[in-house]
Amino acid sequence: MNLSTDDLVEVLEATWPAAAQRRDGPFLLKLSPGGGKRVTAARLLGEAFQPADLDRAEAAMRDAGQPPLFQLAPGQAALDTALAAHGYAVVDETLFMTCDLAPLCDIDVPRLTAFDIWPPLAVQQELWAEAGIGPDRLAVMARCTEPHRSLMGRDRDRVAGAGFVACHKSVAMVHALETRPAFRGRGVATRMMGQAARWAATRGARHMALAVTKANTGARTFYRGLGMAERPGYTYRIGTQE
Incomplete structure (x- = not known):
């Protein structure tokens, strides 16, 4: 790649x-x-x-x-x-973290545990709001003109995770992937990534990518466990608010 x-x-x-x-x-x-x-x-x-x-x-x-x-x-x-x-x-x-799409398509996603849908349901929006992803970021998702879907993960008959995936050229990129704290460690995020990959494959994508802060060591460890490799990204510099 x-x-x-x-x-x-x-x-x-x-x-x-x-x-x-x-x-x-x-x-x-x-x-x-x-x-x-x-x-x-x-x-x-x-x-x-x-x-x-x-x-x-x-x-x-x-x-x-x-x-x-x-x-x-x-x-x-x-x-x-x-x-x-x-x-x-x-x-x-x-x-940035990237990998070939094909291995993610092989993730086991049992029936009714992960979905790709559009538009996102109210229960997904509620979950995102709990994680600090509010109306402004939902507006970003809505104005995306590339092929895109929301992701929903379920566990124990409850909505346990939400995310967003969109494709540009041969790359699918995941954003705003969140799992409710009570459901972490139960494979919810893994299944959503598998569902994202399967959907992206139908759009002709060959690679999966995402951006993660260097300080978010937990997320980086999780994505490395899915076979994703870290690549150089970017840094922000912010000025004073006047």
Whole structure:
């Protein structure tokens, strides 16, 4: 599998889209009412920029009511240094994790334990809300124009997990995968990943991917157990809210 960080960022932006985005000089600005860092962080296209470009991007984000936030890819040391000098703090160092899709399709998913459906049911939305995934992130899912489905996991006759999967080109990416605490360790997330893979295979996907914060060691261990490998991702730097 030969997916670069740039490839995976493209999949991320296609499957978890901002409400609006525009190019401003060397920066891609993502503007969204909430929805999290993935849909509000500016991204440098290439390596070259001028101080005025940085100032203009920062002003545009503030004008949109967003804190100034930048997503840095590996190798963007000059931007990292400039943001640090402006007092931007590092937050949420993030990795990509990927694997071939076929092994995930072999996960045993007993009948009535995992589903892919659209639109998500109220019980899924309630579960997401318990995990801090509210209306703004549900709006991100709804505006995705790539093939997509919500995931629902059941255990002991109860809704135990929820997630979202979408496909871009040959890659399926999972977002917002959550299991209720009382059901963790019972294979709910594993079965949802298997269901996601089976659905993605019908859309022609050959790879599975997701983004996870470096600090989330529990999730990283889980995904490695499914055969997913860690790949370079990105880091956010956030400015002060004025």
